[in-house]
Amino acid sequence: MRQILLPDGSLDGESPLPTDHVKRLFEAMVTARRYDHKSISLQRQGRLATYAPFEGQEAAQLASVAALAPDDWLVATYRDAAANWAHGYPMDLLFLGRVGDERGGAPPEDVHCLPPSITVGAHMLHAVGLAWAAMLKGENRVALTMFGDGATSEGDFHEAMNFAAVYDTPTVFLCQNNGYAISLPVARQTRSESIAAKASAYGMAGVRVDGNDPLAVYDVTREAVARARRGGGPTLIEAVTYRLGAHTTNDDPGRYRTSEEEEAARRRDPIVRTRSYLEGLGEWSRGWEDAIETEAERLVDEAIERAEAMQVPDVEHVFSAMFETPHAGLVAQAEEAGR
Amino acid sequence: MRQILLPDGSLDGESPLPTDHVKRLFEAMVTARRYDHKSISLQRQGRLATYAPFEGQEAAQLASVAALAPDDWLVATYRDAAANWAHGYPMDLLFLGRVGDERGGAPPEDVHCLPPSITVGAHMLHAVGLAWAAMLKGENRVALTMFGDGATSEGDFHEAMNFAAVYDTPTVFLCQNNGYAISLPVARQTRSESIAAKASAYGMAGVRVDGNDPLAVYDVTREAVARARRGGGPTLIEAVTYRLGAHTTNDDPGRYRTSEEEEAARRRDPIVRTRSYLEGLGEWSRGWEDAIETEAERLVDEAIERAEAMQVPDVEHVFSAMFETPHAGLVAQAEEAGR
């Protein structure tokens, strides 16, 4: 397993990132966590629908996306709000999706993220197709797709990996192995020695990385992205991390894991680790982090405000994006619905 | 790649089978090939529907099935008539299916073969379920499933391999890598170094064997069956062979492969190889093979005769096996159809 920033905050090797970049990553992680906590509390207040927390997975999401160029595609899941946000998906739209409004699925034109995938598995093929299209059109774009350990059990994982390898599409497969598919631990999902080991079944490069180590995650993703960009084909990255929270706000992890396990995982918290590192460099202070927190709070609060201020969609909304132009039968239904 | 009987008819190591058993295998191969040739000519006469020849794959099919006990399950494909026949599927019923009659899908009670699968991929999961059922019921049964190289691209291959490994079902996955999925050569199906190599993605044993070497095929299958039977879990076997004929009687292989390639493959014909071996042992004579041929011809001719003598099904037949008892609506449709 690739590691650079060790759990105690020391380095094994050299940082691939200058310190100010690490500080920006730290800032992003803290901000993302604020978003996460806020989402949970909004859900409890009934202001958001079911929410899937990513606490603990910030490094895996943010450090990998940090290796992308703005024009690269990001095709991620319901749990990857941090990644999407880092790739330019406006936070208010991420909220809006959770408020229960399809307009949350429409990032701005210059943001190359698909709407977060709710189905498990299918979207990996979409990333393959997007990367393939870029290749055919001579665009210098890579597509990175994020998915969980659970998703690797789906047939679509297999078909996506295989197509990517066969056509050498510039796709990066980033598996966040967070230990569980809802309640099922990885050891009961597969007998493979690791997720990364599955790459060889496709003749693909596979690499296992400490997903709570932002430096290593950045490093392996940068390598994979570079390989893809120069026509070297796809890579499977397994980022070993842990979901500190529940599967979703409907889930009770107490049913399938122990508090000891959870506490042990907390000690590998990527934010704590990065803080220690920066502190060791003399680049961290409580005041600085407080300032980040305050700014994060403002950002998050404004985003939810904007989302909630969006007018509740009228009946037209249900019909108006099914086709380029709604056909007569649908127009008639819309009229019926409006009555 | 495991080999015991080399292409020139000599042995590398010891035969796992006594000579009389090898002679029976030879007999079966010659008989099966007669069935194959007969089917092609019957199809040309319009007496069979599309037929998928297995010429060249006789060793892979017959030597592997030779390692099964009668109660073990065989879950194979449209191309595996030889295997099914060897496991007890009456030849007339195999013909009957190709004549275009569902009764061909009903082997006798004591024959543990599912009807040949026409879909590519799905049936591997059936073998997993059958093996799992045997395990749960404390029956000492193994399920062997046969499929092609092409089938390994389907999502269902992945899910079947994974389920078998996760639940340690006594399943043997036997891939006949015959070089092509219709027109697509294996090298363009996957970038994996071999099909057998895919086993490690599931933490499963994988073994590559010369599929035209009946002794090696028998040997690896026997090992896999034994492992499964003692609770050691599933195995993936890749039997490297070649389809000497067309994909089906509708196909023209000239579109996608050269005659040089075909001729080279003919030189690896498993029947030729086995003949050389037996000849070397002084156990073969032209007269003996002629006698086998004559008996095979009788067997095959009688089988097609019996199949064609089966009364053409009446309209009732279309409705009578949809449910245990047809419900009223279906009875009404049957009456309508009978009018």
Added chain:
Amino acid sequence: MSERTLAQAITAGLDEALASDPSVMLLGEDVGVTGGVFRISDGLLERHGADRVVDTPVAESGIVGAAFGLAVGGMRPIAEIQFMGFSTPGYDQVVNHVARIRHRSRHRFTAPLVLRIPYGGGFGAAEHHSESWEAIYAHTPGLVVVTPSTPHDGKGLLAASVASNDPVVFLEPIRLYRSVKGQVPDERYEVPLGTAAVRREGRDVSLLTWGAMTKEVRQAAEVLAGQGIDAEVVDVRSLVPLDEETVLGSVAKTGRAVIVHEAPRTAGFGAELAARIGETCLYDLLAPVQRVTGWDTVFPLKRGEHHYLPSVDRIVAAAVDTMADA
């Protein structure tokens, strides 16, 4: 007799099936340790063991395909798909194998499995969690397709489904899991497959529905009663086989029909009912048959779902319309 919700009745039915027949087993995503995302199988792993209540990887085709093999091999698997929106990866196995093995093998092999699928919307869920795809199963020859709307039916239809030697798609209306209660016998009983239930007798108009919409339809019937319109409420309950006698008989009697379902209208199962009514009861009809359904759109997210789901008002209006047409 015990008072139970629909969810509790199904749990009781599963428990009983597992207890009474060693070949019955449960498999699906999270059905074991957590008791399923809806807690329907809560406690069953502890009670019946990990061989009989099996948590599977996230692989719907695997679940259905393995269940098929298990069933052919002599088990009676009850497979759960977490939400109907995730049933499509397993659809190929259902359509091409589960529904066909009996025919393919002339009764030599059968796949007596139950495929449980929670379905329907109305709880503000994320995309893919609110689908009603009963029509794509009803269109598949070889399947029995049923859906309970009462706790009594929840347990009784499940018992009949598990006992059936044919594969049954057992659709569980999510919205009713905890919102309906009723008396449920503690002992085993079956509600026969292929029977509809008249929930309210009436003379003027037949309201035909199934699953979660039975709730709005019953309410609509009360509203109509207040307006002097005597509606008959038929819970179709078994889409395949269809209880033509009860369903079409009701329309023949009243001369008017409103069909209510959540699924999109076009090629929904309501079309089948309308077609059969037209074939059988044309001369009894006093007004065109109406369909009050979901629209031909994606099921909307929370903020839009009230625009989509058939409301009591829409049902009432349609029924009133059929009266005016007379």
Added chain:
Amino acid sequence: MSERTLAQAITAGLDEALASDPSVMLLGEDVGVTGGVFRISDGLLERHGADRVVDTPVAESGIVGAAFGLAVGGMRPIAEIQFMGFSTPGYDQVVNHVARIRHRSRHRFTAPLVLRIPYGGGFGAAEHHSESWEAIYAHTPGLVVVTPSTPHDGKGLLAASVASNDPVVFLEPIRLYRSVKGQVPDERYEVPLGTAAVRREGRDVSLLTWGAMTKEVRQAAEVLAGQGIDAEVVDVRSLVPLDEETVLGSVAKTGRAVIVHEAPRTAGFGAELAARIGETCLYDLLAPVQRVTGWDTVFPLKRGEHHYLPSVDRIVAAAVDTMADA
């Protein structure tokens, strides 16, 4: 103008689409080197290169899912499924993604792909090679579903499908590939999606059908003419969007309808037509609408398929029946 079979017309349409738009590409099993199992893409690999005409592994979900990504990424993929019976492994991608991305993203992303699926029986094929599952696509909001029955429509509907910014399921009736011939313009033209075609005008009864059954229906109309019954033949051609004006207008005019399709009857697309007729033309109807369809069974193998496929006789009998009923 050239005389072409349906197969040749589709080939010409594919060739033209590839030639005129560099973002068009073809992918599917065996579509390249062999030109497809039906030789529909014969010669296209040579003409347009391996980047544009792509042989894929045997993986239908992969084909549809990759085509989806290609389409969202700016290509115009034409994906082929070898036979409709093998479309179900890709059904999840169609239903949950292809049909929905526009709605999910409020027009921000679109998937303008064409999914070509040869379908229908009547040629004595193995199991899974004769299916007619148009209803499960028509029931999926967000898809256009069309099927040509003439060479002219084969090329023209394909051109319109490729040009469409919405995903189109393009169903190709296998039985007609080489059994119908007709004049086809050499230049590009479109047959608009959403339009039905009246193949024969008549006053007495409307015969509504699509795909391969148009053949038997046209023959039936001739037989009926001999019996003094003047049948109108409507080739529905576009199931979604449906040309209500032409289809329902015909029934309103004649007062009688026989719907003919190969698919199983229950919840087939014929039910939708019958339902709409009942809703719109009830007071015009002189007789119950009849459905002449495949049965609620598996499509039989060669020896049984004549029992299954709607025959000219059955169609004629149903039409005569509607006349008697008047």
